[in-house]
Amino acid sequence: MAPVGFEDKVAFVWKVADKLRGTFKQHEYGAVMLPLLVLRRMDAVLAPTRDEVRSKAHEHPEGRPGREAILERAAGHRFYNTSRFTFSTLLSDDKNVAANLRDFVTQLSPAARRVIEAYDLDPRIERMDRAGLLYAVLADFADLDLRPSVVSNEAMGYIFEELLRKFSEMSNETAGEHYTPREVIRLMVDLLVSGPTAVELQENPVPVRTVYDPAAGTGGMLMTAMARIKELNDKAIVNVAGQELNDETWAIAQSDLMMQDIDPGRMRNGNTLTQDAFATEKFDLILANPPYGVDWKAYANPIKDEHARLGDAGRFGAGLPRVSDGSFLFLQHMLSHMKPGGSRVGIVLSGSPLFSGQAGSGESEIRRWILENDWLEGIVALPDQMFYNTGISTYVWILTNDKAPEVTGLVRLVDAREFGSKMRKSLGEKRKELTPVAIDDIVQLYLGALGESVDDARVKVLPREAFGFQRITVERPLRRRWEVSPHAVAAHPFTAHVGLVGQVFDTEKALLAAAPGLTTAQKKVFAKACAIADPDAPIVTGRGDKIEADPDLRDAENVPLPAGWFDLDEDARLKTLEADAEHHLAAEIHPYISDAWIDHTKTKVGVEIPFTRQFYAYTPPRPVEQIANEIKSMEVHIQTWMKGLGL
Known part of the structure; x- marks a missing residue:
């Protein structure tokens, strides 16, 4: 539950932001308010030990070994500030407020300073100073009481995240690039930690869980997952880790960690696909909303090199998707970070990864690899128009390397496309949302797929072989x-x-x-x-x-995989494929083309997940008589209307 009273702090900052009107565009407000909020929180947190830190800084000048650790111990926090200014005293000289604020920033500990610098705050300070706004804005922040005794770390996290959400929604057109709607995050987190996982968390006196997001954006998924775990067990210890490519977005995410007294070093900056910042670590929960359809050609070389050099020992051994969409690279990366003892993975993907690529392609081979390992637990189809920068259909995939015996070899599909509620006001492309009741209903459908939801038309449970097929090549003689x-x-x-x-x-x-x-x-x-x-x-x-084949008459067909095929050894698989293909030839092809044969050397196994096909409901056309009567009725109506006009 959100702490009581945090809304007042949010409203205060939101009101201060209104002073920027005219000098900044609305989508820039967050880039000014958020770093100032971080600085004010640091100022309040460090106040009790400020004199001790300055004294130690005087005793240990810059460049002396161990200085940073000494000052952190003196501050009692993961960061410190040796500036002679506080938010109150930097206002004492109204002619030099900008210079005083810059001194406050430059005297921060190195890690904290890097975070603020990533916001690119300095040119915004200059703009406020020229517009005569800087003093008034800083004075308001100086009046904002963010002392830990008044605002806990948890409350500070809620304040920061609520402001981030509001500023992101205000920006409309740019929000979706780095911000996933809160209700989508909550749904994915609930899918990951509900059911048996929730029971395990609640029964463990002090559960310790690690959570990782390789496309962390502003850190919302990590914070939501941490909060949800603590809701289930307030004694839980949750260690988060994330990586984000965009500098400013990384700064926001790292700031959020700092606001909650979490080591900001657990949020790394850089390209996850080429520089895995947590290469040696495994995690309990792994979740992400990677960018859709992002071209990875610009940094393809290190990825292709890892694929070729390390194979299955690396992250991309299963295959490489087309360079126009790196979604499956992120998914493979996430699966490589699963714990041998069991992890749960959630990822938001567009529809393309369900079926793109022919048999033998990189995408198909990645899907096959996932099913081979029986990692795919289920997929939930979300309503369209859920995201800020796209109206396309999206899907939440849930994967695990610790399936319960009763769901081994099975995949559940949940059609939640009709659960979206229309918003009163659109936010960019986002026109729908999931209410808390809708989220609970979707989770219950998912959890009850083998129980109470078994007869629900919105739920399907299928064997993993249902998504596989052999692509056979049918030849005919050359004449x-x-x-x-x-x-x-x-x-x-x-x-x-x-x-x-x-x-x-x-x-x-x-x-x-x-x-x-x-x-x-x-x-x-x-x-x-x-x-x-x-x-x-x-x-x-x-x-x-030997009869030669006619390339002009060559054809290809898909033959479904038989039940239990993934459980067979390689030799049995090949024999089964050939036998099924020959049966298909005799039953489906020879009655029409008697001289056809199958070239088994060209057979490929493919995997695709035709989600919407599973939920397609055929609606027969209306009777011809009914349509004819409607047409006649319309003709009579038109004739009467024309007659009334004297035509």
Whole structure:
């Protein structure tokens, strides 16, 4: 539960932000207010030990080994400030407020200073100073009481996150790039920690859980997961970790950790896919909303190198998706951080990863790898128009390497597309939201997939083989006759054989025997120019009288995988595939094309998840008589109307 009274602090800062109107655009407000809020909290937290820190700083000047650790111990926190100014005293000289604030920032401990610098606050200080706003804004913040005795770390986190949400929604068009709607996060977190996981958390006296987000954005998923775990057990110890590429967004996320006295070093800056900041760590809960359809061509080399060099020992051993969408790179990365003893993974994806890529492609092989390991627990389809910067359909995937025996080999699908409620006011592309009741209903459908939800049309539980198929290549014999036409002779330098025009040959060998003096290359060109497809012609054979296949008649079909196929060993799998393919040939193809055969050397196993097909409900067309009567009724109505107009 949110702490009582935090709304007052939010309202105060929100009111201060209104002073920026005219000097800053609305989408810039957060970039000014949030770092100032962080600075004011630091100022309040460090007040009791400020004199001790300054004294120690004087005794241990910059450059002396161990200085940072000494000052942190003196401050009693993970950060310190050696500036002679506080938020109150920097206002004492109204002519030099900007310089005093800069001194306050530059004298912060290195890690804290990096966070503030990542906000790119300095040019905004300059703009406020030129506009005559800086003093008034800082004076308001100086009046904001953020002492730990008044505002706990938990409350500070709520204040920061609520302001972040409000500023993100205000920006509309840019919010979705780094901000996932709170209700989507809550749904995903509840899917991860409800059911047996919740029972385990509640029964453990002091559970310790690690939570990781490799595309952390502003840190909302980590904070929501931590808060939800503590709701289930207030004695729980939750250790979070995250990585974010965008500098300013990383600063926001790191600030949120600092506001709650969590080591800000657990939020790393950088590209997760090329520089894994937590390469040696495994986590209990892993969740993310990676960017959709982001092209990874610009940094493909290190990813391809890891794939080729490390294979299954690296993060991308299962395969590489097309460079136009790196979603599956993030998912593979997340799965590589699962604990051997059991982890739960949640990821928000667009519809493309469900089915993109043909059998044998990178995407299909990644899906196959996931099902091979039986990691996919379920997928929930969200309503459309849920996100700030896109109206496309999205899906929450839940994966685990610790399935209960009763769900081994099964995948649950939940269609929650109709659970969205229309918002009174749109926020960018976001026009729908999930109410708390809707979230609870979706979670109950998911948890009850094998129980009370089993007869619900919005829930399907399928064996993992239902998403796999073998892509077979169906061949037909090559039938050709060779006829020397004027075109064949005129189009190529074969005028010496003009006397052959009009002659027909049953075999290529007979044709070439009648046209001596050609080089090997010329024979191929001449034979191809004279070849004519003829279903009544003899079958063409090659070496050893092997029937040659006609590439123009080649076809491909999908044959479903049999139940239990993933549980077989490799040899049994191959035999089963061949037997099923031959059965399909005899039952489905030979009654119509008797001379077809399957080239088993070209068979590939593919995996796709046609989610919407599973929930498609056929609506038969209305009776013809009903439609005809409606048309006649409309005609009578139109004639009456025209008659009334005197037409």
